[in-house]
Amino acid sequence: xxxxxxxLYTKNEVIKFILSGNRMVLTADESVLNQLPEGxxxxxxxxxxxxxxxxxxxxxxxxxxxFTEITTNFKIETLTKENIKTISKNxxxxxxxxxxxxxxxxxxxxxxxxxxxxxxxxxxPLVGFVAGFxxxxxxxxxAKVFDGITKKQYEDMAVVMHIExxxxxxxxxxxxxxxxxKANSEQIIFPKTSFSQSQCTINGKAANIAxxxxxxxYKEKAPRPLIANTNxxxxxxxxxxxxxxKKEVTFFSPVYAGDHYYLTEIIDNYKELFNERLLEIxxxxxxxxxxxxxxxxxxxEDKKINIEGAFAFGEIAFQLLxxxxxxxxxxxx
Amino acid sequence: xxxxTIPPKSRPEWAKMINGTIVHDYKNYVLQTRTYQMQKDIxxxxxxxxxxxxxxxxxxSKYSLAVxxxxxxxxxxx
Numbered sequence: 001x002x003x004x005x006x007x008l009y010t011k012n013e014v015i016k017f018i019l020s021g022n023r024m025v026l027t028a029d030e031s032v033l034n035q036l037p038e039g040x041x042x043x044x045x046x047x048x049x050x051x052x053x054x055x056x057x058x059x060x061x062x063x064x065x066x067f068t069e070i071t072t073n074f075k076i077e078t079l080t081k082e083n084i085k086t087i088s089k090n091x092x093x094x095x096x097x098x099x100x101x102x103x104x105x106x107x108x109x110x111x112x113x114x115x116x117x118x119x120x121x122x123x124x125p126l127v128g129f130v131a132g133f134x135x136x137x138x139x140x141x142x143a144k145v146f147d148g149i150t151k152k153q154y155e156d157m158a159v160v161m162h163i164e165x166x167x168x169x170x171x172x173x174x175x176x177x178x179x180x181x182k183a184n185s186e187q188i189i190f191p192k193t194s195f196s197q198s199q200c201t202i203n204g205k206a207a208n209i210a211x212x213x214x215x216x217x218y219k220e221k222a223p224r225p226l227i228a229n230t231n232x233x234x235x236x237x238x239x240x241x242x243x244x245x246k247k248e249v250t251f252f253s254p255v256y257a258g259d260h261y262y263l264t265e266i267i268d269n270y271k272e273l274f275n276e277r278l279l280e281i282x283x284x285x286x287x288x289x290x291x292x293x294x295x296x297x298x299x300x301e302d303k304k305i306n307i308e309g310a311f312a313f314g315e316i317a318f319q320l321l322x323x324x325x326x327x328x329x330x331x332x333x
Numbered sequence: 334x335x336x337x338t339i340p341p342k343s344r345p346e347w348a349k350m351i352n353g354t355i356v357h358d359y360k361n362y363v364l365q366t367r368t369y370q371m372q373k374d375i376x377x378x379x380x381x382x383x384x385x386x387x388x389x390x391x392x393x394s395k396y397s398l399a400v401x402x403x404x405x406x407x408x409x410x411x
Contacts, residue, residue, distance in 0.1 A: 122392055170398065173363065175362055230365060231357065231364070231368050231372075233366060333397075333398055
């Protein structure tokens with residue numbers, strides 16, 4: 001269906017696409033996105049990619065998700081923490097929406113905590129990613145998003161592209177999570193929805209999550225998320241920090257009040273497991289967002305998993321996800 | 334490919350999907366996420382079951398192809 005291959009392109013190739021009027025989501029380092037002309041594109045920053053031949057770190061090439069051939073219309077808008085809740089207001093009757101959020105900003109936190117309660121959020125598939133940066137530049141640079149129509153960049157706003165599909169096509173988003181619930185895992189329930197947690201219940205008894213995870217050396221054995229099964233969807237909440245002084249655990253996505261969380265099994269073969277599980281995806285997705293944790297934990301630089309896309313600092317499929325592959329497919333109807 | 338049908342709104346399984354009486358690991362992500370959120374909203378009193386059924390039916394009508402596998406397991410025939 002998509003005529004343009006989803007892969008890394010040079011700046012000059014992408015400039016040609018833009019000048020041809022292509023409708024695209026572009027992912028690259030800030031320095032190269034800054035050099036692109038105005039056009040029908042949105043962008044976000046990251047230097048980590050899974051290209052057609054291998055995992056690649058680059059600050060020069062641009063990953064292109066081109067929707068030109070599948071879309072009948074499109075709209076681009078930028079949203080703040082105050083109006084991100086209206087994200088579905090301007091979506092088309094039939095289509096999908098791509099959103100890019102800058103990492104750890106107010107709009108990122110607002111969306112992450114409340115997106116599933118936004119009006120009409122399920123009207124069309126809502127996918128996207130959290131923009132990031134080179135980990136070597138941690139603390140020195142901020143994640144950026146770009147509105148190609150105005151050629152403005154933002155550190156504190158979300159950029160959104162609404163895509164309209166013809167009536168004989170429909171978009172469908174799915175997720176792939178490599179993690180599994182640990183056999184005989186304790187069940188953990190938190191009393192509040194938040195990125196940081198202290199008090200909880202573990203198998204029904206009052207406990208402190210930082211003390212518990214430290215006592216079992218959960219992160220030391222292998223960096224792992226907590227996981228919840230939400231009617232069949234395995235949802236990861238990646239652990240950012242266990243602070244034993246504050247007796248607090250912070251996460252890269254919000255842990256929801258009342259949900260049942262579990263420990264996960266250790267994964268020691270990311271590349272092989274990925275390629276095995278990717279056999280479940282029968283078609284070529286038109287869009288993907290892959291967690292940068294896979295790139296780091298799986299040492300995927302120069303290694304190939306059988307899917308292409310940008311590695312993100314958070315994946316979006318109606319809600320913020322961690323350590324997940326989000327993919328979008330187009331079905332004939 | 335032709336549009337596929339979904340079970341009529343009068344079937345009791347719709348309410349059971351929403352109030353959690355039917356415990357089912359859905360295959361389709363939008364069904365997983367929408368029904369889970371609806372179960373929370375019903376429990377908190379944010380929405381009523383009738384409204385939830387209307388909304389879920391409308392969503393599944395749109396995504397009739399994607400929900401077929403789950404519905405064959407839940408509704409069996411229609």
